[in-house]
Amino acid sequence: MKDATSIWAQLSAMVNESPGGEAKSLRRNSSVVVNRFFGNAVPLRADGRPNWSRRIFFLMTIGLMGLVTGCLLLFLQPYEALFKWKATFGPGGEIYEIWRLPPVDLYLKVYLFNITNHEKYINGKDFKLKFEQIGPYVYKELLEHGNVTFNDNGTVTAVPFHPLQFIPQLSNGTEEDIVIMPNIALLSIANVIKDASMITRWGLNVLIRQTDSKPLVHMTAKEFMFGYKSTLVTLGNNVMPSWIKFDRLGLIDRMYDFKGDIETVYTGETDARLTGLIDKYNGAETLPQWPGECANVQGASDGAKFQSYIEPNQTLKFFRKSLCRSAIMVRTGEKVVKGLYSYKYKFRDHELDNGQINPENKCFCRQDFCLPYGLVDVTDCYYGFPIALSYPHFFESDPTLLNAVEGLNPNPKEHESYFYIQPKSGIPVDLAFRFQINMALQDISSIENVDGFSNLVLPLLWFEIGMYELPDYLNTKFFFYLNILPIMQEIAIYGLFLAGTICLVWSVTKILTYRPANTSISSQWLDSELQRKRMNYLNDKPISRNSKKLDMYFNSLLSTKDEEILEPSALEELVNLKEAIV
Template identity: 50%
Template sequence: MKDFWSVCGIVASRGGKTIYSAVNTNDPNHNIRANVENPASLDADNTFSRFLFRGKLDRQQRSKYVCSTMLMGLIALLVSSVIIVVNPYDIIFAYKVRMSEGSESLELWATPPVELYLKVYLFNVTNRDEFLAGKEKLRVKEVGPYVYREGMAHVNVSLNDNGTVSATPIHPLTFIPELSNGREDDVLILPNIALLSFANVMAEASLLTRMAVNLLIKQTSTYPLVEQTAKEFMFGYQSALVTLGNKFMPSWIAFDKLGLIDRMYDFTGDVSTTYTGEGDIKKSGVFATYNRKSYLPQWDLPCGNVDGASDGTKFPTKIKPDDELLFFRKSLCRAVPVERVSELYEVSHLPVYKYNFKKGSLDNGYFNSNNSCFCRRGFECLRRGLIDVTDCYYGFPIALSYPHFMDSDPWLNEEVLGTEPDREKHTTIFVINPQAGLPLEISVKMQINIALNDLSSISHAGKFSHMVLPLLWTEIGMNGLPDSLIAKFYFYLKIGPAVQTFFIYLLLISGIASILLSIAASCYVNKDQDVSPNFRWRTANEIVASQTQQTENKKKLYRNDVPTSNAKEMETYYCSLLTTTNEKDLENDLLKRLEDTEDDTDGDD
């Protein structure tokens, strides 16, 4: 507003209007102020200065303003630099990932709120009589899946002083008929695992022992291909051979019935020890030891290593694109390497990589010589694509492969008809967020087979000599995380970093802007420039006061020196004050009269 009135004063002083001195419109102070209010105050520098300092351009206030702006900019840059270096998000993230007493991560690990399903596909024998008669090769047909909801939990949790947590894993199964393609009481023709396993062990025994075994097999009417329900085959059926084995050889057969899924999911007495992330958050949630060992005793190192492997609950934190992961399940009897097969993409708004089992993982050294240690000690390697896990399955001649012998020796598909490998259907998949090591989707597929030696000396089993029979294949699957868990990790993994990045840029931009603004104020604003209306008005008042004092002195001098004979002239002068006149003329007339008076006074002297 002061600038506005200053402009008005300038316009008024330039107008040269006729005014009435009698009403004191011709204020000399006003004229002086108008002259001081130079129109230069409206030029670019002055306008920028008024905008920049908002009317605070006296030198002391200007210096204070520049210093405070510079200081604020430096503080903003310092804070942003500290955030970049310290990275508080990483600190908070590490705290959330680390498992400790009562922590969220420990609770999620102990009881993951996920829906995990086990799908079991059985191989039903369709030509039993023809095969046993020697007329045809064995033919099988896949049936199922039989779907079970798999509980996943860790019980008896105990935090250790060395940055690990120990617990017993449990995986209870619940049959889900509405998701299954078949019923548990379906009757199928399936291999008699007890007989074939017993025959495989006794085939190398002495003649007398084999004779006793053959007599036992005949007396108990035990046959290699028998009718069983799907549930019996998976979770256990009564067998005279198993009963006798449990009675006379309890150290070998510690159970009285035999079922493949039952044996796969037997975690009795097992103890898994997992890293908490204390000291190294990358290891949070992965195995340190299993059954108190960092390796599986069935294999020579490095094949038996389980240190750093995941059971699918959580993978290592901060996974790099070229990192090789390990997946371990007791039923696999080994940690299988996992490799990335995709670029980064999003699932449920979270960035993920897709992983498969590493190519050649089951080749027994055929492609990768490092895998030769998976050949069973003292025995020849099985054919490519088969892993001998006899020592993990109570001495039964069990071999693992991919479903339908995918990526295995073609001979396996030729000897047993009906197997049809399909890469899209039978490939294992992991979808993992690399930042948290969080699995969003899992589909682990593996086949259980029975690999037999020469059984020609054992009754009822000779037809199966040197065969590899597919028994079943399983898929352990998780199709996604619950929405509540997705929302939580979206906040942790997307919102958190975005907020930190926003504040870093905000502080950087505001800091740089403040510093540039203070530099501009120091360099581009004339330090001698009196732009502020407040400052100009104070300066004008000083000038007015000085000139007014000079005028008053002249008036006093005039009043003291003028003679009484000049009264007429004074009357004329005061009368002129009542007439309309031009401001400039009036001023000139007044000065002329003063000069004349001074001359007269000098003459008298």
């Protein structure tokens, strides 16, 4: 069979030789005849226009819309806008509500250092006090930021509440356990009066003898933690009301005394990174206990929420009233906690130095008296008593502190603080804040009954405030916000780019590469089309020699089947006819 295009070339040449308007008429409609006669790859309308033009226009429009929408998503980043909106504190806001009333299990674990050789030490038979760690006594901390007031400068003011609830099933022991602990009242008053006049010291010694106060006393675990009655303290409250303004003494009780405290934090309206961080504590950016930069707490976190959008090498600041200062944290690693990517933080090296290594920490020396490395003097935060903080079991502290006592065994796994923080939201997903409370005594040999305790640092207890995982529903919510939504946005952006590009490329390629396809002839259409043109031709123009032969040829085509037209005989007839016309 002959190529259809070849037949058309010969037919076109013959038609071009037709005289007058009939040739022009046939040429004008030749594209319609050919495309309908030989091709259906790109069907045409009755007027000769491609039938696919509307479809191509539609696809090109879809392609352009996909590219434009993808560019808008890439430029506007709707996920980031949504996340910042949710992270900003406001009435009813999601992250705000988590900060206001954290729906997490926050626990306080307290370990007491029970003295096991008190009689031998008092009698001078042992030269070191021996301590036995007991506990933990576990309490659930019901943290809440109450009495919230939103301010006009992008901050919110609240009163912190930290009520504790004893959890016996998680505790190793009961609050009624009998322990032997240092008499904080006696030792503290002795440390305060040591430099007083002789008459004052004599009066204190008389008071000690009358009350029969001992340096080591029996009491329950609860009394030591949350306050016990002391005749010496009661008398001191009457004699020295300007100093001793209490009649019960307890260390944990003091740690959780938030009465009258006010905390002002950033809402994130002006800077989303600062959401939840402290602007002022008790109306000031600094603590009254310290001078200079040591006093600054602005930009610190109280542990409920840390900074948002944390950079990999960025340091964080942590503040807790029990610490009586802010502390710098550094990133030490990373970890996925229940599907949430998080940075691991710990307190930076030498953070509890008092200027021996880091000169900037010199301001933590109280009244120009610096405690040994690893101790923080928090006297002004604990009744004015000589209380010092360290890491548990004197971890990362001056070795002389550990050598002076027996029974303490520091190790980083149990005694080092850690914080796992989701960097984008600033939400802690696992943390344990660990510190030890000690008595840092100076030379108190001039005071009755306490001469064997001069220049000692006595470990009293250590505590861990921990939140070890987010509740499942909260973890799932953050997993969706932090993991799923960003991926959905990326899929949408690149999906729109890809779909738009494919639609545009396909449309342009279809237009530029179109060629009529070789197909069989539709005889039914051809019969009607040629008959119509023949009749128009005969009615409009006189018959010339060429037109008669064309008419004869068209008639022969009308009487010929589709499959015969492409036979060699038809082609030969066409060639002969062309020669005759010429």
